[in-house]
Amino acid sequence: MKAIVHDQHGPAESVLRLADREVPEPGSSEVRIRVAVSGVNPTDWKARSGAYGGGEPVESVPNQDGAGVVDAVGPDVDGIAVGDRVWVTLAAHERPAGGTAQEYTVVPANRVFPLPDNADFALGASVGVPAITAHRALTVAEGGPARLAPGALEGKVILVAGGAGAVGHAAIQLARWAGATVIATVSSPAKAAYPTAAGAHHVVNYQDADAAAQIRGFASDGVDVVVEVAIGANAELDLEVLRPRGTISIYANNGDKPFTVDVRRNMGLNTRYQFVLLYTVGWELLTAAAEDINAAIAAGALPVGEDAGLPLHHFTLDQTAEAHQAVESGITGKVLIDIAQL
Structure with a gap:
């Protein structure tokens, strides 16, 4: 062969x-x-x-x-x-x-x-890796669902950083399928069409000076979960839009900008940071994610x-x-x- x-x-x-x-x-x-x-x-x-x-x-x-x-x-x-x-x-x-x-x-x-x-x-x-990563990022919030299905994220607001990427694409689709309001960020107007086509309700250019205000305009109480691809670059924006006891799920640090934690500010928000790497998640969780992904595929929700x-x-x-x-x-x-x- x-x-x-x-x-x-x-x-x-x-x-x-x-x-x-x-x-x-x-x-x-x-x-x-x-x-x-x-x-x-x-x-x-x-x-x-x-x-x-x-x-x-x-x-x-x-x-x-x-x-x-x-x-x-x-x-x-x-x-x-x-x-x-x-x-x-x-x-x-x-x-x-x-x-x-x-x-x-x-x-x-x-x-x-x-x-x-x-x-x-x-x-x-x-x-595979993109969709299971997205599933994990969406199911680690305090009080949030451990599994995804229609209605599981009803009433939640999800911010997907890097909405034009493969993980971002899957996160948008899975969050929409589960009933969330989805906001995606992109780096340029040219990329905005991708998360829109994937099903994001709102798309924001994170390089805009008023990006946080735009996101807050769609989520006045703040976002529940951030699916984060570049935590070093986006840490400040994430904290500006996160609700108290919100979760930032980090699966990459594109650009490799150093990530530092403002302890006092994060304590004030009771922020939860969850790092996501599939190799050490465990097969019980990976199998559960695959089952939910297959349900979404069967429903036509992951094209x-x-x-x-x-x-x-x-x-x-x-x-x-x-x-x-x-x-x-x-x-x-x-x-x-x-x-x-x-």
Whole structure:
């Protein structure tokens, strides 16, 4: 089978290569998936580049997310059968050979979820890390819901920073589906159309001098939850618009501006800061999130594509380096690698 591999850290064009590998066999509690589409996320290029540090790299296949068809199942696998259409996430976590940038991958069965009948493989490869991150960010508030469903966020106001990104896109859609009022911020007027198409009720350019006043105009009592992509840059704005006992869910710090905490001000607000990284959340919570995401997909609430506010950029397997470069350069939308027509 064909696979993309790397055995050292570095730039995509230097370290990623197309290789022939043996088709792997699933062991106990594992399934083999014939991959149709692989999704590329920022975590993928950061792992490949060495941004996460660690020891000497071993030969690895990149990409955590994907979708395809179950090709074989190992012993002790229940509820998954050969021929099932599925999506997978964290495929390469602690399993260097398990990434989705290959024709077949073997992963633990608990990382595999049924793909609803109304979803294509592109959508299946687009959820994973972004949608589960968004779900986690929306379900950590004090007194808030631990699960998402229609009405779960009724009466709540959610501020999504970086509404044109993949996590922001999923957060907007999930929050709307759950009944919240959604405000999104963007960096330019040109990007405002993306969160609007995703379903945001209001969109604000965070670079406007009166950005806080605009947000307060839509949420006079303050916002309940901030889904934050750049806490260093946005900390001041977040505190200006957060309601007392509100939550700031931090899943990234784009731009790497240092984040400092104004203790007195945060004490006055009883602010809750929640950091979000899926690798250590635990599979019980990840599975619950996947179930809610599938319910939203089945309801038609998580579409992707230009019309839904998340343009799709397609590459082939031998263009994986270019796909990684596109994500690393900050392309707006979702980068996908088409591997097989299934």
